[in-house]
Amino acid sequence: MLNLTGKNALVTGIANNRSIAWGIAQQLHKAGANLGITYLPDDKGRFEKKVKELVEPLEPSIFLPCNVQDDAQIEETFKAIASNWGKLDILIHCLAFASKDDLTGDFSKTSRAGFTQAMEISTYSLTQLAGAAKPLMTEGGSIVTLTYLGGVKVIPNYNVMGIAKAGLEMSVRYLASELGPNNIRVNAISAGPIRTLASSAVGGILDMIHHVEEVAPLRRTVTQLEVGNAAAFLCSDLASGITGQVLYVDAGYEIMGM
Ligand code: NAD
Numbered sequence: 001m002l003n004l005t006g007k008n009a010l011v012t013g014i015a016n017n018r019s020i021a022w023g024i025a026q027q028l029h030k031a032g033a034n035l036g037i038t039y040l041p042d043d044k045g046r047f048e049k050k051v052k053e054l055v056e057p058l059e060p061s062i063f064l065p066c067n068v069q070d071d072a073q074i075e076e077t078f079k080a081i082a083s084n085w086g087k088l089d090i091l092i093h094c095l096a097f098a099s100k101d102d103l104t105g106d107f108s109k110t111s112r113a114g115f116t117q118a119m120e121i122s123t124y125s126l127t128q129l130a131g132a133a134k135p136l137m138t139e140g141g142s143i144v145t146l147t148y149l150g151g152v153k154v155i156p157n158y159n160v161m162g163i164a165k166a167g168l169e170m171s172v173r174y175l176a177s178e179l180g181p182n183n184i185r186v187n188a189i190s191a192g193p194i195r196t197l198a199s200s201a202v203g204g205i206l207d208m209i210h211h212v213e214e215v216a217p218l219r220r221t222v223t224q225l226e227v228g229n230a231a232a233f234l235c236s237d238l239a240s241g242i243t244g245q246v247l248y249v250d251a252g253y254e255i256m257g258m
Helices: 020-030 044-060 071-084 110-136 159-182 206-216 224-233
Strands: 008-011 032-038 064-066 091-095 141-147 185-192 244-250
Touching: 008 020, 008 071, 008 141, 020 032, 020 044, 020 091, 032 044, 032 071, 044 064, 044 206, 064 071, 071 110, 091 110, 091 185, 110 159, 110 185, 110 244, 141 159, 141 224, 159 185, 224 244
Parallel strands: 008 032, 008 091, 032 064, 091 141, 141 185, 185 244
Antiparallel strands: none
């Protein structure tokens, strides 16, 4: 049975009720996990207020700002986990960013700054958070990140984010190899296209979703809660033999050649 009772889970990447991380947080909570939530702070505190209200029913025991470009905020987050929980079992890395300008048109026009920013936030952050989680996962653990088919195949307008996701998927394998002896598993979920704040920045996202609805074996795309179910599975003992993998949760779209 899928049971996460007694597990401490840090969930990053909730911006609103459309976020994939919100679907994951709900399913981890349903399975009995104790939640810590981090959010991206902004000057006016709008994100904090919105995310706090949203996650209240899940009764997170840690709620902190964590911009992954800010080393001090990452340090504070893991300090809080050490002092409040003592150990960490689950890390959900569910965040990414690229400038809207770099998510449409010619890939060759990607700026150095845009490329670096996308890689830092969307790719490097997994390695940094996993490194911070490692000493706290004293009883083993599970790390799950979110990727997309655009990291393996060319998807119109996905551009620099495709490069970031390719790096992310390879990071999963290197991290899985390093952390495996500590019984820490690292996997990625490759989700089908879902309407969210982040995906709305990708040029033609609605056309992509309609295309998947026409072509995917299940003739639809997936929901945040379906991705959440897969994440809960990967974080549970039911997946104890799985690490370094990319699990497609995409209504089957990835298998189609035409
Ligand atoms: P979302 O906009 O709800 O989530 C993206 C999150 O990234 C937000 O919570 C945002 O605050 C956070 N973020 C951005 N910059 C950050 C920073 N510097 N520090 C900390 N957090 C930061 O969108 P989403 O679609 O739920 O995206 C979550 C993950 O799922 C991303 O990795 C995305 O690439 C991936 N994904 C999305 C889809 C899709 O179609 N929506 C498909 C496959 C994979």
